[in-house]
Amino acid sequence: MNFRRILKSIFQSQLGPIFALTFILMLFALADQRWSSGNYLSPRNFRVMMNSAALIAVPALGMTMIIIAAGIDLSAGTALTLCGTVLATQLKHAAVASGEPGFVWVVLQAVCLTLLTGCICGLVNGGLISLTKVVPFIVTLGTMTIFLGVGQIISKESTVYADEKNIPGWLSDFCYTGSNSERYLNFGFLPNIPNSVLLTLILALAVVLLLRYTVFGRNVFAIGSSESTARLCGVNVPLTVIAVYTLAGLFVALGGLMYYANVKNGNPSDGMGKELEIIAAVVLGGGSLSGGRGSILGTLVGALIITAIRSGCAQLSIPNTYTHIIIGGIIIVAVIVDQLRHGSPEWFFRMLPAKNNGT
């Protein structure tokens, strides 16, 4: 068997991120068995990990589309908590409580307003990028703080708590990871998977189909690969870009809703830094910041990698400070590996032991 060839084919396959995830899970499981409680791969901890991954993954689905279209959205974090804050505020001021007539309408209104907020955030980003031709990095750097400010106005610069009785049951169960199987939407045959994870999988499937089987999806790839070619082919570039950011805004809003379900409060400044986690998930999954490349499956795995490391470090009682360093290191290593996969990794393979022709 040729060691170099096997390594090369593993390298160049799309399964790279999955191998990485498996490796990380195994590493932490072993370490956990050896030095800690051995709970790392327990169903409960697995649910916790998947739920945390879902919180990153949903906004990262939108971010994947943006990055494929050669854009970036730094405002995703603050837009996400802005949406969560809008939801919290709406529920807090709900005139009717859970169970009373009319409550469904109040909740529906609150949810719609939340999703609308996300779409508007995306529309603002996309519109500014398309109309002013300022690079997405700068536009969203600006809107990042704008959304933070708007959120703080809505929350009156504090954390918004809605009364327990004003939170509908499905919302409080949304990110539930405990052992009460009645609080899961398992339809009687599914294992106890957090509802947030179910939603993530459905959304991911939808985005996969959208990117692969629609004209819009092909146009997104074309714009990311070469905007001028797309223009020349008659693609309405400004409109497509606006649509991509608006759609990503919708995913950010869903992320905001899940964030609220998870922490049961709305704090606009919680979002600072979340955008980097979201971008990291996309990049770990093989998305290229120069556009034209990215995969939804990869993004899901990327989100899992981040949470697997974080949870593993927590299990092993590794201090937070080191967790940050480990995650940062992994991101850089992942991107180097990804470049090797796509570029000409000759220098790398030259370092490996040469073919043994003697046998």
Add this chain to the structure above:
Amino acid sequence: MKGQSILEVSRICKAFGPTEALRGVGLSVRAGEVLALIGENGAGKSTLLKILSGAHRADSGEMSIGDRPFRPSGPSDTRRSGVAMIYQELNLAPELSVEDNLLLGHVGSGGGLLIRKQQRPKVIEALEAVGLEGLSPTAIVGEQSVATQQMIEIARALVAEARIILFDEPTSSLPQKDVARLFSIINELKERGIGMVYISHFLEEVREVADRYTVLRDGENVGEGIMEDIDDDTIVSLMVGRDVRNLFPTVAHCPGEPWVSIQDLNGSPSPKNINIELRRGEIFGVAGLVGAGRTELIRTIFGLDYASSGSVSVNQKPIAHTIGERIQAGFGFISEDRKSEGLAQDLSVIDNLTLSRLTDYTTLGVLNLKQRKLAAEKLLERVQVKCNASDQAVSELSGGNQQKVAIARILHQQADILLMDEPTKGIDLGTKAEIYQMLGELAATGKTIVFVSSYLPELLAVCDRIGVMARGELREVRNASDWTEEEVMGVAIG
């Protein structure tokens, strides 16, 4: 020192995976002499150049400079060995000054400190040698013309004390008058005893500037000798490997009724006051110097560039000035810049081919990928694109095959009015002939073609009518048979 061999390359082999790019290639360059390296695209010229410049490493074979072995480990090593490259695309830092560009990577600046004053005489001497006496060393490179930038690149080679200069298609982006200037500089470099390798597709050019030639085909040497001893036809048959009787195959076609009418079309700053009537089944050539507004003209017709006034109508129906409307009305466009605009390089052949008309394969917004693939593969066969698979990335194809994909796209788009900007630029002779043939066949089926080119022989051979542009205006239109090359140039310069 003249006549002495300074660069010897022998038995170079290089494979990329299963494809053998070079199979035992050799050449020798003598001091004070220009060696023409001739071959079709894919013959291995670029690979050989990359090995000489240290970008790639040869699998086997020997190279020596003077009597020392030459095994460059990278560009800086090549430079130290006295070899300089002048690429097709210029390699200067546009924001830096002329002086800083000349000294960039120069070993002479000691201790990491750049003492410009000390280097100044060298810089000025190099600039004078390439005929840029008037250029201030502190001028910004990006503000100079393309021709001047190329001279600056040559000056950089002189500052680095290069004894061997490799030119890769140096004239492809130059206006005619600057080509003459480049050649006179090359002749002066010969006097200095510098050995040069010159790569070009244009045989006329090669003949003018080179002393000897080496022909490559499929990664092997197929001929070498003294330029004066060989005629063009022999060179071409060496390159192609078969007799090419007809470099410009034509297909009989007969222009029909007036169809597309362009009236008072203006853009800013060009084109200016364009009025043309195009007929069905006509090949209309647009000649002119680089910068005469030819590209702007067809971009404006297609709606890619802003039109300040004027109208474009098909069948007397004015078409709104947006790309979408123009495509609807049957216009198709091939960009001169295949790399960054013409094709999305990372996307697959299929994606590139079908991007401008996906609606054929959608039902309720859902794409039928299988149907799309079948249609695309049929078209690839028709225009004879050589690729491993239709989902291969376009960037992996050769230049000629990429151009065929671009042409296949406007056929797929079912365009009837084909606007082509330099469709044969940087393409090998065999593919060029195929493209001329295709243009004739398309015209015979009633399509109208606007053919922009800097290469007059092809325009004169292929077109029905030729219009010559200068300073943004369409100066004169005549039947192709009524033009001579000299007359076209005369109007273009005016």
